[in-house]
Amino acid sequence: MQPKVVYGNAGVEGVNRWGWFIGHFITPEDDPRSTEMLEVKWAVHKAGESRTEWAVNNQAATLSILIDGEFRLQFEDREILLSREGDYVLWCAGVSHWWVAESDCTILTVRWPSKPGDSVELPGVSKS
Secondary structure, three states: OOOOOOOOOHHHHOHHHOOEEEEOOOOOOOOOOEOOOOEEEEEEEOOOOEOOOOEEEOOOEEEEEEEEOOEEEEEOOOEEEEOOOOOEEEEOOOOOEEEEEOOOEEEEEEEEOOOOOOEEEOOOOOOO
């Protein structure tokens, strides 16, 4: 029987999935955290940590919310620095991006929908 209430620790549960703890990739499928509706990630980054390649989600929109620290995201047409608790950025499917932790920081990210293979790196695209 599927539980009606689930509790845990996002940092612990996402450790083997780069911080992602809700989404299509959770097993068993009758776990309430297993869903194709959205994905949720709790990420703790050290200063200087970065995604080194441009990446894009072909189907999913993404919302990243700063819990603490400073986190910079680069998009094709702008750069955004999340620096105050609660700062956020939302981008639509098809928008290329990369990021760098400017200081030790914690980010909560929600992506919807949750589809296998949707997040892809774009090798060969230069960071201008």
